[in-house]
Amino acid sequence: MATKVVMEALSPTMEEGRLVKWLKNEGDQVKNGETLAEVETDKAIMELVARGEGVLRKRLLPEDSAAPVGQLIAVIAGPDENIDALVGGAAGAAAPAPSPTPAPADVVAKGNETAGASPVPRTAAQSQGEASTPPQEKVADAPAASSASQPPAQPAPAPQAGSNGGRTRSSPLARRLASESGLDLQAVQGSGPGGRIIKRDVEAAVASGPRSPVTGAAVAVPAAAGADSRDVPLTQIRKTIARRLSESIGPIPTFYLTAELDMERVAEMRTAMSAMGDEFKVSFNDIVLKAVATALSQHPEVNAHWLGDKIRYFNRVHLGMAVAIEEGLITPVIFDADHKRMSEISRESRELAKRARDRKLKPEEYTGSTFSVSNLGMFGIDQFTAIINPPEVGILAIGALEDKPVVLDGEVVHRKRMRVTMSCDHRVVDGALGARFLQTLRRLIENPLMLVY
Amino acid sequence: MPVITYRDALNQALREEMQRDDRVFLMGEEVAVYQGAYKVSKGLLQEFGEMRVVDTPITELGFAGVGVGAAMVGLRPIIEFMTWNFALLALDQVVNSAAKMLYMSGGQYNMPMVFRGPNGAALQLSAQHSQAWESWLAYIPGLKVVAPGTPYDAKGLLKSAIRDDNPVIVLEGEMLYNTKGEVPDDREVLIPIGKAELKREGEHASIITHGKMVLTAMQVADQLAKQGITIDVVDLRTIRPMDIEAITTSVRKTNRAVVLEEGWEVCGVGAQVVDYIQRECFDDLDAPVVRVHQADVPMPYAKNLERAAKPDAAKAIAAVKKVMYLE
Numbered sequence: 001m002a003t004k005v006v007m008e009a010l011s012p013t014m015e016e017g018r019l020v021k022w023l024k025n026e027g028d029q030v031k032n033g034e035t036l037a038e039v040e041t042d043k044a045i046m047e048l049v050a051r052g053e054g055v056l057r058k059r060l061l062p063e064d065s066a067a068p069v070g071q072l073i074a075v076i077a078g079p080d081e082n083i084d085a086l087v088g089g090a091a092g093a094a095a096p097a098p099s100p101t102p103a104p105a106d107v108v109a110k111g112n113e114t115a116g117a118s119p120v121p122r123t124a125a126q127s128q129g130e131a132s133t134p135p136q137e138k139v140a141d142a143p144a145a146s147s148a149s150q151p152p153a154q155p156a157p158a159p160q161a162g163s164n165g166g167r168t169r170s171s172p173l174a175r176r177l178a179s180e181s182g183l184d185l186q187a188v189q190g191s192g193p194g195g196r197i198i199k200r201d202v203e204a205a206v207a208s209g210p211r212s213p214v215t216g217a218a219v220a221v222p223a224a225a226g227a228d229s230r231d232v233p234l235t236q237i238r239k240t241i242a243r244r245l246s247e248s249i250g251p252i253p254t255f256y257l258t259a260e261l262d263m264e265r266v267a268e269m270r271t272a273m274s275a276m277g278d279e280f281k282v283s284f285n286d287i288v289l290k291a292v293a294t295a296l297s298q299h300p301e302v303n304a305h306w307l308g309d310k311i312r313y314f315n316r317v318h319l320g321m322a323v324a325i326e327e328g329l330i331t332p333v334i335f336d337a338d339h340k341r342m343s344e345i346s347r348e349s350r351e352l353a354k355r356a357r358d359r360k361l362k363p364e365e366y367t368g369s370t371f372s373v374s375n376l377g378m379f380g381i382d383q384f385t386a387i388i389n390p391p392e393v394g395i396l397a398i399g400a401l402e403d404k405p406v407v408l409d410g411e412v413v414h415r416k417r418m419r420v421t422m423s424c425d426h427r428v429v430d431g432a433l434g435a436r437f438l439q440t441l442r443r444l445i446e447n448p449l450m451l452v453y
Numbered sequence: 454m455p456v457i458t459y460r461d462a463l464n465q466a467l468r469e470e471m472q473r474d475d476r477v478f479l480m481g482e483e484v485a486v487y488q489g490a491y492k493v494s495k496g497l498l499q500e501f502g503e504m505r506v507v508d509t510p511i512t513e514l515g516f517a518g519v520g521v522g523a524a525m526v527g528l529r530p531i532i533e534f535m536t537w538n539f540a541l542l543a544l545d546q547v548v549n550s551a552a553k554m555l556y557m558s559g560g561q562y563n564m565p566m567v568f569r570g571p572n573g574a575a576l577q578l579s580a581q582h583s584q585a586w587e588s589w590l591a592y593i594p595g596l597k598v599v600a601p602g603t604p605y606d607a608k609g610l611l612k613s614a615i616r617d618d619n620p621v622i623v624l625e626g627e628m629l630y631n632t633k634g635e636v637p638d639d640r641e642v643l644i645p646i647g648k649a650e651l652k653r654e655g656e657h658a659s660i661i662t663h664g665k666m667v668l669t670a671m672q673v674a675d676q677l678a679k680q681g682i683t684i685d686v687v688d689l690r691t692i693r694p695m696d697i698e699a700i701t702t703s704v705r706k707t708n709r710a711v712v713l714e715e716g717w718e719v720c721g722v723g724a725q726v727v728d729y730i731q732r733e734c735f736d737d738l739d740a741p742v743v744r745v746h747q748a749d750v751p752m753p754y755a756k757n758l759e760r761a762a763k764p765d766a767a768k769a770i771a772a773v774k775k776v777m778y779l780e
Binding site for chain 1: 739
């Protein structure tokens with residue numbers, strides 16, 4: 001009994017995956033649950049495992065190519081089993097193909113050229129999607145050349161994105177409204193039970209403008225790629241960052257509150273702790289995370305999600321911490337941060353950051369945060385504004401620690417100071433509310449003993 | 454407009470129709486001398502005499518059969534059951550004789566008759582006397598079934614039932630008899646059988662209901678309005694034939710439906726309503742339809758358990774919030 005291997009949804013938001021590396025060759029024996037390949041999702045590199053036993057008979061997706069979730073990418077079957085029906089015209093058509101399967105970068109370039117010349121331009125994303133399904137493309141492009149080797153009955157075309165196996169749940173009304181407004185439901189985040197896309201999600205998506213690539217819209221004729229420039233296809237994570245962040249800055253009425261906190265006592269405490277031995281060493285960031293978590297537990301009104309027609313306030317504090325990684329950024333979560341000791345926060349944030357950089361985070365480790373913190377202090381940034389990660393309603397941007405002259409009791413003294421800026425979603429957090437949160441944070445940071453109270 | 458009770462509205466309908474047409478007569482247990490177990494027939498014996506207001510023995514099957522025979526020879530009987538729980542004994546006459554006579558006689562015999570009485574639970578009457586029978590009756594081709602929820606509807610629907618040439622079931626309510634409402638002092642208050650009424654207009658969800666539960670739905674609408682939620686209350690008025698258009702018009706507008714009924718869930722009237730909605734409004738639904746109904750148990754006698762078993766405003770409000778994804 002043959003088993004179809006399809007591109008699986010390996011993260012909650014994954015729509016397509018790039019096959020990084022095949023770990024099994026054609027002809028290899030595979031067992032149920034054995035890893036077949038590494039796949040780059042929109043967030044991480046994940047393992048794709050076999051869902052059946054037998055021989056890996058056919059790999060249909062070359063390394064470094066992307067395929068939409070649900071697309072057939074390999075076949076596992078008995079050593080002599082006839083798999084023509086599964087592979088369909090694909091195997092036969094692929095053989096006489098005049099040129100090898102193009103690498104994605106080539107395809108992008110080709111896509112762009114086409115864009116300049118053709119009345120029906122294609123976006124890079126679409127071309128890439130097609131490139132990942134070479135068999136069908138060949139069949140479509142060169143029917144005459146391949147017709148001789150076609151079996152008489154054409155197999156049904158493999159599903160494209162949109163009707164794939166990674167099913168998007170949506171209410172019938174949401175589907176109708178989406179199709180009426182030309183919206184791709186795959187690009188909509190569902191807020192109903194089990195992620196079901198409902199009317200309000202479609203309305204919100206329509207209100208915030210189109211964000212899926214629309215034929216024609218994305219096609220400013222680009223300068224030809226040459227020595228002065230370099231075309232780089234979008235990675236999955238870059239696509240997700242772009243989508244999520246523009247989603248944020250568009251519809252969210254954000255305002256910013258900045259406060260300069262005195263870090264003298266935090267510095268003293270940290271020095272004192274380090275003096276007690278290496279096991280008591282914590283970073284400034286750890287202390288700030290602990291203080292933010294504690295302040296959030298006292299201000300549940302900023303520890304919330306905006307859900308379109310309601311606000312969800314959380315009793316638990318799940319603190320997201322933005323981590324810069326090579327390809328962009330990711331926000332792993334310290335769950336129940338308000339109930340964790342500083343040593344636990346310190347250890348956990350270190351581990352999460354490391355695994356983020358190694359791209360080993362599991363989806364459940366970077367989803368579910370209720371508030372986030374972003375720290376660019378280590379880059380010497382004095383102060384900055386961070387972009388809210390929806391549906392959260394606030395994010396705190398931490399600047400660098402500096403020695404500064406300040407006036408204290410009528411005298412100029414030098415103190416360690418640090419600037420924090422909170423971005424607030426005004427639909428939920430009003431000015432005074434945000435200010436009160438920062439007041440609490442200041443009290444905690446400037447009197448760090450309160451963190452152990 | 455005069456404000457009268459549901460009981461007096463029925464009494465008016467009976468009196469006016471008996472005055473209008475001397476073929477109309479009332480028959481049942483305690484309807485004459487005792488003036489009706491619930492006083493619906495008060496004063497009728499005095500006005501119309503014992504030939505037209507007839508006390509019977511406790512023999513539901515017998516007097517229902519006498520009614521069928523009377524209808525066959527051209528009279529227009531109104532058969533009162535003290536409650537529909539007792540009418541179980543008469544169902545052979547209702548289902549096998551009244552409902553099928555026109556069909557099986559090849560169109561020779563109309564059945565211009567009414568079977569009426571209180572339906573559903575009152576208070577602490579326990580398992581055998583607290584049942585809602587509408588799905589049993591609406592199941593039968595050949596019957597029409599109406600369930601008035603207000604005094605106005607009680608008068609208008611009973612008068613239409615009496616004038617109809619087919620057997621019509623009128624489901625009243627013990628808890629409804631004392632409710633009051635505006636009823637015109639007009640002999641031609643006729644509510645068409647087969648037409649629902651939009652009793653309240655809103656935008657966020659639709660409650661589809663009938664009979665006693667109309668009052669509950671109106672309370673729900675009032676309470677939700679205070680929270681900024683407005684709902685359509687679609688009163689079916691007639692369960693068979695059902696006004697599908699009224700249901701679909703409302704659901705197409707609000708995209709969310711709750712079906713509220715007094716009876717049990719399995720094979721209930723609400724199941725039929727949900728079927729019409731899924732057939733006609735599939736692409737308009739933003740949430741699965743939620744049903745509110747009696748718990749799937751014989752009605753408990755204990756007050757607290759009876760309250761827990763019955764559908765009520767709180768349960769219906771929770772259902773509305775569920776279809777709106779509010780909780």
